[in-house]
Amino acid sequence: MTEWTIRAAAPGDLVLLATLLPAPGQDASLMPAGDRERLLVAARPGADAAGAIAGCVRVRPAIGRDRPRYWFHVGCAVHAAPELGLFHQQRTLVLGNDLTGAWEIADLACDRTGLDAAAQQAVLRQLLRAALAEIRRQRAEQAGCGEPGTTTVFCELPGVRDAAGQSAFWFSLGRHFYDGDPQLAAERHGPAWKTYVAALLPREPLLVSFLSDAAQSALGAPDASVALQAQLLHEAGFRRGRHVTIDDAGPVFEGEIDLLGARATAP
Amino acid sequence: MTSPESADVPFLLRPAQPADLPVLERFAAASAYGITTLPPDSAVLVERLQRSAGAFTTEDAASGEEIYLFVVEDVASGAVVGTSGIAASAGFADRFYCYRNEYVVHASPPLGASNRTHTLHLCHDLTGVTLLTSFYVEPAYERTLAPQLLSRGRLLFIAQFAERFSDRIGAESPGLADDSGRCPFWDAVGRRYFDMDYPSVERLAVGRSRSFIADLMPPSPIYVPLLPEEAQWSIGQLHPVGELPFSILLDEGMDPDTYVDIFDGGPTAHARVAQLKTVAASREIVVAGIAESASHRARGWQLAASARRADFRAVLLPGHARGRSLELGAQAARLLGVQVGDTLRLAPAPVATQATAGDRHD
Numbered sequence: 021m022t023e024w025t026i027r028a029a030a031p032g033d034l035v036l037l038a039t040l041l042p043a044p045g046q047d048a049s050l051m052p053a054g055d056r057e058r059l060l061v062a063a064r065p066g067a068d069a070a071g072a073i074a075g076c077v078r079v080r081p082a083i084g085r086d087r088p089r090y091w092f093h094v095g096c097a098v099h100a101a102p103e104l105g106l107f108h109q110q111r112t113l114v115l116g117n118d119l120t121g122a123w124e125i126a127d128l129a130c131d132r133t134g135l136d137a138a139a140q141q142a143v144l145r146q147l148l149r150a151a152l153a154e155i156r157r158q159r160a161e162q163a164g165c166g167e168p169g170t171t172t173v174f175c176e177l178p179g180v181r182d183a184a185g186q187s188a189f190w191f192s193l194g195r196h197f198y199d200g201d202p203q204l205a206a207e208r209h210g211p212a213w214k215t216y217v218a219a220l221l222p223r224e225p226l227l228v229s230f231l232s233d234a235a236q237s238a239l240g241a242p243d244a245s246v247a248l249q250a251q252l253l254h255e256a257g258f259r260r261g262r263h264v265t266i267d268d269a270g271p272v273f274e275g276e277i278d279l280l281g282a283r284a285t286a287p
Numbered sequence: 288m289t290s291p292e293s294a295d296v297p298f299l300l301r302p303a304q305p306a307d308l309p310v311l312e313r314f315a316a317a318s319a320y321g322i323t324t325l326p327p328d329s330a331v332l333v334e335r336l337q338r339s340a341g342a343f344t345t346e347d348a349a350s351g352e353e354i355y356l357f358v359v360e361d362v363a364s365g366a367v368v369g370t371s372g373i374a375a376s377a378g379f380a381d382r383f384y385c386y387r388n389e390y391v392v393h394a395s396p397p398l399g400a401s402n403r404t405h406t407l408h409l410c411h412d413l414t415g416v417t418l419l420t421s422f423y424v425e426p427a428y429e430r431t432l433a434p435q436l437l438s439r440g441r442l443l444f445i446a447q448f449a450e451r452f453s454d455r456i457g458a459e460s461p462g463l464a465d466d467s468g469r470c471p472f473w474d475a476v477g478r479r480y481f482d483m484d485y486p487s488v489e490r491l492a493v494g495r496s497r498s499f500i501a502d503l504m505p506p507s508p509i510y511v512p513l514l515p516e517e518a519q520w521s522i523g524q525l526h527p528v529g530e531l532p533f534s535i536l537l538d539e540g541m542d543p544d545t546y547v548d549i550f551d552g553g554p555t556a557h558a559r560v561a562q563l564k565t566v567a568a569s570r571e572i573v574v575a576g577i578a579e580s581a582s583h584r585a586r587g588w589q590l591a592a593s594a595r596r597a598d599f600r601a602v603l604l605p606g607h608a609r610g611r612s613l614e615l616g617a618q619a620a621r622l623l624g625v626q627v628g629d630t631l632r633l634a635p636a637p638v639a640t641q642a643t644a645g646d647r648h649d
Contacts, residue, residue, distance in 0.1 A: 097505060099480045099481070099503050099504075099505070100503075101503055104481075104491065106481060106482070106503070108480060108481070108482055110479070192513075193513070196404075196510070196512035196513060197393065197402055197404065197512070198395070198398065198400055198402070199400070199402075200398060200400060205398060209397060209398075212397070213398070216395045216397040216398045217395060217398060219393055219394065219395040220393045220394070220395050220398070220400060220401075220402055221393075222404075222510050223391075224406075224507045224508050224510075225505070225507040226507070226510065226513070227479055227505065229479045230479065230509075230510075230513045230514070231513070
């Protein structure tokens with residue numbers, strides 16, 4: 021199996037990176053923002069020219085401190101009345117900023133056309149391992165400076181879409197509050213669009229049973245296009261937590277840095 | 288053919304008596320849908336008649352738990368042709384729940400978007416207000432003056448004995464449901480919490496307090512756009528059986544748009560008592576004289592009510608009295624049980640011209 025060279029992305033990689041990643045948004049760059057954000061690329065061994073990028077991953081420290089980030093927390097409400105023989109348990113959605121301050125692994129992607137399945141798996145696994153190593157490295161630095169730092173790491177994946185790219189979850193919920201095209205907004209504003217659209221979404225708890233059946237079953241399910249990422253995150257010790265993304269109810273994998281990566285780093 | 292005399296005072300409003308049970312049972316059976324304060328259950332009706340008789344006659348100060356039931360008689364035949372009621376304090380000793388219509392506006396400048404979202408908030412706003420209840424009039428009398436007397440006559444009672452009532456008033460109206468009891472609002476909202484159909488929950492609500500059921504509903508608001516369209520459309524919509532009493536309350540100036548019933552989404556109208564048309568225009572006058580025969584027919588109608596609680600009476604009289612005193616016809620004086628020197632509460636009756644005393648003979 022090929023070992024890839026993992027290195028920081030360089031401006032010369034941008035053309036190829038743009039084919040792997042969603043648009044960064046108006047006036048934004050794919051290149052990392054701030055001192056501590058990292059964009060790592062997997063380069064073919066020996067190659068240093070453009071055309072040799074097989075995948076990428078991004079690490080963001082202490083997210084949500086400059087621009088608020090939003091998720092739906094999937095909770096539970098029970099309506100019980102023993103006298104009536106009533107015991108009704110159902111899921112709730114509450115908009116919040118729960119993961120603010122955590123580490124984020126984002127943009128975990130690879131070349132899906134040029135690589136076979138085994139190679140895709142290998143490059144993604146290696147990128148994930150490198151991302152976790154980068155987080156550990158930064159944490160060690162922080163510890164040296166006496167900063168406690170958070171131990172939570174999470175990674176969002178896209179939720180279920182149909183062949184036309186439409187999300188049943190968005191169709192059942194989001195579109196009632198923002199009547200624009202979410203894909204256009206995402207292309208225009210980049211990841212920030214979720215912060216912008218959150219301002220339009222319900223602030224009060226919602227009962228999941230008010231959503232369509234398709235939306236309910238999409239809750240926390242990854243799109244088929246990222247099945248491999250979901251599998252590798254699970255292997256690395258991440259688990260789907262109690263949060264979903266606000267646009268398409270994609271899963272948010274969460275883990276504790278000290279418990280992550282044992283299997284992913286095994287040979 | 289009615290005599291000219293009976294046409295002058297076509298209907299009499301009075302407190303319901305235990306002897307009215309059979310006719311109330313008949314009304315309750317006929318109005319099986321939608322009027323939970325008039326259930327087709329004799330034991331409940333007997334108990335309500337007893338409570339009502341006590342409320343009209345008690346010497347005690349009002350506690351808020353009183354209910355007052357009225358019936359209207361067709362003077363010509365002596366038959367009881369309708370009923371209406373008052374509950375002194377909504378949710379007495381408990382909470383009175385309704386959904387309040389609210390609109391939240393969210394904006395996202397970067398997306399150039401804003402939305403105005405209709406939400407329903409579970410609230411206790413109307414706890415303690417006086418409720419108008421139990422309205423029913425026989426179908427043959429719907430186009431007569433009887434409904435006007437039934438509905439507005441009790442407002443004179445409230446105006447006369449204001450210390451026994453809240454200064455705010457509410458009235459629930461039945462929401463949309465089909466003959467099988469299927470209710471789009473319930474199916475979209477309540478059913479998500481209770482997993483039972485609307486007739487089942489109505490049966491539960493009769494047996495125990497509605498607030499017991501409502502306590503189980505989540506406190507977070509309902510985002511109306513998330514409801515099926517049929518349910519959205521039904522919010523604040525009136526079941527056709529409620530149209531007649533509702534139209535009278537709207538004419539009185541009640542606000543029909545703020546609150547809806549938590550079960551069926553029907554409108555719960557509310558107002559300040561003092562701002563109701565009949566209450567605001569009502570005044571006390573003294574009976575200056577009693578004429579053997581009624582004075583000549585005048586245009587329009589006025590409500591007149593005795594100032595006594597225990598044997599309260601109200602009628603519609605032709606004409607509009609001016610000044611501080613009034614000469615009554617002998618029949619009106621007899622029906623109201625008043626003599627020269629007694630006090631009456633009077634208010635113009637803003638009734639539609641096509642509703643006349645004689646229509647019932649059509």
